[in-house]
Amino acid sequence: DTEFQHPYFIRGQEHLLENIKRKVTSVSSIKNEDIKVRQDNVTKLLTDIQVMKGKQESMDSKLLAMK
Template sequence: MDDTEFQRPCFLCGQEQLLENIKRKVTSVSTLKNEDIKIHQDSVTRLLMDVQLMKGKQECMDAKLLAMKQEALWREVASL
């Protein structure tokens, strides 16, 4: 079994009352580098552009499908 060792000022044997002072380290936006934020913003921008492109293609496909349905209905009416 692997022994794990913790080293925190408030993590002392027999001092349970100090445990409430131990907090998990949280990464905040302020600790992120400007470069990381720029990369994240670029990724979001690319993703939004891709979604817009897909939305335009979907609208085009919807229009083509509607036209095909109407053409098929007119052929069916003509054959009757």
């Protein structure tokens, strides 16, 4: 069962129904938080890629020295 509860939801008081409004979530705050998380993820990925490139270059140098 679904239960609806609101101070203006009163049996026989139809004129109060116009005062009931749907809650609106702040889309801008959600998007801003999402953008911040994505930027942090991209920054971490770029850092990880730089570290991996450095390790690859080091391995390449060691392999060339072994030849």
